[in-house]
Amino acid sequence: MSPKIIFLIRSNPCESPRPAEAIRIAAGLGVNNNTIKIILSGDAPRLLSADEEEIIDLDIIEKFLPIIEEWNIPVYVDKMSSGHVHLKDSNYKFRELDTDEISETIAGGHYTFVF
Amino acid sequence: MLSTAPDNKNLDTALGIIYAAIKSNISVYLYLVDEGAACINDNRVIELSKIGLRLYVCAYGAQKKRIEPSDIASFGGLSNLSELIKVCDRFIPFG
Numbered sequence: 001m002s003p004k005i006i007f008l009i010r011s012n013p014c015e016s017p018r019p020a021e022a023i024r025i026a027a028g029l030g031v032n033n034n035t036i037k038i039i040l041s042g043d044a045p046r047l048l049s050a051d052e053e054e055i056i057d058l059d060i061i062e063k064f065l066p067i068i069e070e071w072n073i074p075v076y077v078d079k080m081s082s083g084h085v086h087l088k089d090s091n092y093k094f095r096e097l098d099t100d101e102i103s104e105t106i107a108g109g110h111y112t113f114v115f
Numbered sequence: 116m117l118s119t120a121p122d123n124k125n126l127d128t129a130l131g132i133i134y135a136a137i138k139s140n141i142s143v144y145l146y147l148v149d150e151g152a153a154c155i156n157d158n159r160v161i162e163l164s165k166i167g168l169r170l171y172v173c174a175y176g177a178q179k180k181r182i183e184p185s186d187i188a189s190f191g192g193l194s195n196l197s198e199l200i201k202v203c204d205r206f207i208p209f210g
Contacts, residue, residue: 031193
């Protein structure tokens with residue numbers, strides 16, 4: 001059975017390269033038949049925004065997010081997150097989750113990688 | 116797996132667990148990724164590698180941090196991490 005890995009990304013992509021690195025790692029692990037789910041919380045949903053120009057390592061995000069989408073790796077956005085407000089015109093697919101749904105998603109994984 | 120910088124307390128916690136496991140004759144693998152790649156220069160990590168810790172460093176992360184390849188660790192891609200996750204009895208991510 002392939003491990004279920006949850007990526008909980010909370011860092012601000014405009015202040016830290018960690019969200020971009022998390023996306024790269026998620027794509028890299030997804031290629032090896034691992035079950036991956038990505039949750040964006042805090043300011044991290046900004047990495048899905050269409051009009052963010054100050055995102056660190058934007059080229060990495062623009063390279064790997066389409067791959068994640070192509071492989072149907074689900075991307076969830078915390079409804080209560082501050083970065084959530086930036087997503088009106090996002091080009092990427094995502095689903096909003098409330099706090100209970102986020103808890104259930106994390107509980108359903110074997111491992112949670114926090115970035 | 117350790118993805119945080121050397122100044123994060125995660126390193127102390129991870130090293131404590133690694134040391135205890137090695138003392139109990141448990142095989143331990145440590146994969147350093149993202150900001151954790153810089154932990155390869157921590158003397159405690161180097162000392163643990165001398166008593167049995169198998170070290171892996173994300174080659175991409177090492178390149179970004181300008182860390183030179185060394186003999187104490189295997190520098191490789193995420194396929195190494197994927198394999199470790201699958202084969203370990205217990206996998207602990209520190210992030």
